[in-house]
Amino acid sequence: MTISVAVSGASGYAGGEVLRILANHPEVSIGAITAHSSAGTLLGAAQPHLLSLADREITDTTVENLAGHDVVFLALPHGASAEIAAQLDPGVLVIDAGADHRLSDPAAWEKFYGSAHAGTWPYGLPELPGQREALRGARRIAVPGCYPTSSLLALTPGFAAGLLEPDDVVIVSASGTSGAGKAAKAHLLGSEVMGGMSPYGVGGGHRHTPEIEQGLSDAAGEQVSVSFTPTLAPMPRGILTTATAKVRPGTDAAALRAAWEQAYAGEHFVRLLPEGQWPATKMVVGSNYAALQLAFDAHANRVIVSCVIDNLAKGTAGGAVQSMNIALGLEETAGLTTLGVAP
Numbered sequence: 001m002t003i004s005v006a007v008s009g010a011s012g013y014a015g016g017e018v019l020r021i022l023a024n025h026p027e028v029s030i031g032a033i034t035a036h037s038s039a040g041t042l043l044g045a046a047q048p049h050l051l052s053l054a055d056r057e058i059t060d061t062t063v064e065n066l067a068g069h070d071v072v073f074l075a076l077p078h079g080a081s082a083e084i085a086a087q088l089d090p091g092v093l094v095i096d097a098g099a100d101h102r103l104s105d106p107a108a109w110e111k112f113y114g115s116a117h118a119g120t121w122p123y124g125l126p127e128l129p130g131q132r133e134a135l136r137g138a139r140r141i142a143v144p145g146c147y148p149t150s151s152l153l154a155l156t157p158g159f160a161a162g163l164l165e166p167d168d169v170v171i172v173s174a175s176g177t178s179g180a181g182k183a184a185k186a187h188l189l190g191s192e193v194m195g196g197m198s199p200y201g202v203g204g205g206h207r208h209t210p211e212i213e214q215g216l217s218d219a220a221g222e223q224v225s226v227s228f229t230p231t232l233a234p235m236p237r238g239i240l241t242t243a244t245a246k247v248r249p250g251t252d253a254a255a256l257r258a259a260w261e262q263a264y265a266g267e268h269f270v271r272l273l274p275e276g277q278w279p280a281t282k283m284v285v286g287s288n289y290a291a292l293q294l295a296f297d298a299h300a301n302r303v304i305v306s307c308v309i310d311n312l313a314k315g316t317a318g319g320a321v322q323s324m325n326i327a328l329g330l331e332e333t334a335g336l337t338t339l340g341v342a343p
């Protein structure tokens with residue numbers, strides 16, 4: 001049986017990547033393609049790389065247009081997705097790439113997003129402990145943020161194994177500019193971004209901080225506090241996250257490596273690289289693959305983990321399709337690739 005899918009936010013970066021992946025999915029037929037200001041135009045104008053869908057008309061993102069499908073992907077600004085999701089049939093699988101349903105603590109949501117909390121859905125990062133089981137049969141899925149995906153993949157094995165101190169975690173991530181969406185913004189102009197890098201959201205203010213803390217605290221079984229600093233890198237796609245934490249007394253390099261090896265031994269889309277090989281963003285562009293490496297810095301008594309993902313693939317659309325596959329009982333890898341497009 002073919003699964004009918006509607007994709008909202010189709011003119012944007014995340015929605016476009018969902019469509020690129022679904023266009024090659026063996027069990028899916030793409031129904032409504034919706035957006036906002038570009039409604040009434042052909043998809044090929046906004047997404048000329050999606051040739052097989054270029055002649056499809058973009059319609060308005062309304063409950064009526066999204067109804068009648070087995071699966072609805074929401075790739076909208078946060079706030080817009082909660083409003084639409086609340087009106088969709090509870091039997092339909094709704095997969096939200098936005099932030100609205102990721103946080104379990106209403107106070108954290110209100111502090112970082114400044115609006116009423118819309119509720120908490122199963123979290124679409126199946127490689128975290130217990131998450132794959134939570135996604136099976138789910139009808140609502142919150143896709144993680146792109147920085148949280150790379151940060152949680154980087155540090156969860158150490159917290160789940162009880163090897164890391166919870167109060168001295170530092171994460172610095174570099175992201176390509178597509179992470180900020182397609183809408184025109186002066187600080188994202190080529191002349192501002194090319195040839196240099198800059199930090200933003202410094203000092204604990206970035207909205208992904210509570211999401212990272214939530215995931216690491218769940219893995220640790222105690223409150224983990226995180227200092228997170230994102231930076232903007234002159235590339236269209238990709239995230240390089242470098243995460244460090246103090247290790248508990250008695251933890252050595254072998255124990256650390258064993259924890260990460262065990263956590264990802266059976267995972268198709270997450271790979272701990274051979275010792276000595278460090279991840280680079282070009283390894284994963286266009287693929288649903290996350291590559292990691294770790295080192296024990298004995299001098300500072302810290303573990304250092306680097307993780308790369310494609311923010312639009314494993315960091316959004318790929319993770320969303322992987323979660324859909326699990327929820328519907330399909331092959332988890334259907335429609336997804338681990339092959340990148342380097343150089």
Ligand SMILES: NC(=O)c1ccc[n+]([C@@H]2O[C@H](COP(=O)([O-])OP(=O)(O)OC[C@H]3O[C@@H](n4cnc5c(N)ncnc54)[C@H](OP(=O)(O)O)[C@@H]3O)[C@@H](O)[C@H]2O)c1
Pocket residue numbers: 008009010011012013014015034035036037038039061075076077078080097098099144145146178179180181182183311312315316
């Ligand atoms: N970019 C990433 O790497 C990434 C990673 C993880 C999660 N996400 C999340 O994915 C969502 C989409 O991000 P994006 O980067 O794809 O943004 P984007 O490129 O700016 O695209 C936004 C999309 O939403 C539509 N839209 C805007 N306002 C709307 C409204 N009021 N009602 C309905 N549709 C509306 C736009 O339609 P028109 O163009 O027709 O106006 C466009 O299709 C966000 O919640 C974002 O946080 C993005």
